[in-house]
Amino acid sequence: MVVPVFNEQDVLPLFAQRLRPVLDRLGVSYEVLAVDDGSRDATPAVLAGMRRDWPALRVVRLRRNAGHQNALTAGLHRARGCYVVSIDVDLQDPPEVIADMLDLAREERLDVVHGVRTDRRTDSPFKRVTAGLYYRLIRRVVGTAVPRHAGDFRLLSRTAVDALTELPEHLPVYRLLVPWLGLPSGEVPYAREVRAAGRSKYPLARMVRLALDSLTGFSAAPLRVATWLGCAGIALCFVMGGAVLAAYAWGNVVPGWTSMFVALVFLGALQLLCLGLLGEYVARIFTAVQGRPAYVVTEES
Structure with missing residues (x-):
């Protein structure tokens, strides 16, 4: 598991309470790699306390805030599993879906399994409208290989992770970079939930920056x-x-x-x-x- 974390002191205990039982029931060895993206609140202390009770938790701290995609990069470069799942800590992406992702990847021998949001009623109207415009624009410009309403909740095989870490990307956008690899992929639908605690780390300015990086990084x-x-x-x-x-x-x-x-x-x-x-x-x-x-x-x- 690769989990980018930035100023999430309130939601981290709730996240662990839901994620740990899901991973324990899988019946496989695992590690949870939490990438602290330069948090300025009590997040480092909360992670240190969680490590004492959860030996599978591994923490990587970045010196300064590098951004969500770069925090994902730091985690992918250090992840050691045969399969790697990236998920945000806010619990809007339900951890219970991970078992379905792993089963689908094993049964159909897939390298990528995208978590696709089929129900976004918990998002604000503005968020739903802008997300719809973003995916329509990207699919029109970049290609239909990009799954509609698939964010950074996905499962990757070791082959996919190694391919990603070899790319010389300085401004990665993984929701476009992963489909670009062209590896066998599938989708698992899920309903997006309400943020468990804290505030969103993707304000309008970061959403605009993500859209610009998506366009300029993958299309002329x-x-x-x-x-x-x-x-x-x-x-x-x-x-x-x-x-x-x-x-x-x-x-x-x-x-x-x-x-x-x-x-x-x-x-x-x-x-x-x-x-x-x-x-x-x-x-x-x-x-x-x-x-x-x-x-x-x-x-x-």
Whole structure:
């Protein structure tokens, strides 16, 4: 088990109470690798206390907050199981589904089993709408191999984990990276539950960042959008030029600056948008060239 944790002092005991019986009933040896993503509350102390009563719990502490996906990377690089399940600690993804994932992977010899959310009524209307837009956009741009409404609750075989850890990704988005591998995969549906305690660690800013990383990391479509916007702007300029010539020919020229102002603002906004899209890709290249580690481990139990 790989469990990213960030400021989750309230939910950790509840998470352990539900996860441990599920894993004990599987009848296999296991470890729970909790990756403390630079928590600033009592999370490290809570994890240390849990380790005294739960020998299978293993803790990796990062020096600073590296982000959810990088915390997953730290866990995947250190996970030792024949199968690895990643799950968030907030209990919105029910641990009881893990047994179904393992059974499906063994029966059909799958390398990947996605947990797919079929019921999101516990999410806010805003969250449901934005999640729906995200998956529709990603499936249209990246491809339908990306499961609809599948987050980071999944089971991976050792083959899949080794393949992921060999990739030189600096800004990984695993919900897209795992389908990209093209390994045999399946799905297990489940109903998303209410967060057990604490507050969401994915505010709007992080959701937008995830969407941008998804688009720029797995598709050149935004660059093509910039090209098409430039073509549309040129076409619009020709239309406006024709309208101006027609108005001049009919003697309907009215002195003023409105049309000129609108045209300049439109073209300026178009250029800035295209530069912004190019900047996203340049930033990814800059990050990759720097070669800095995505996370720094300060302690490992």
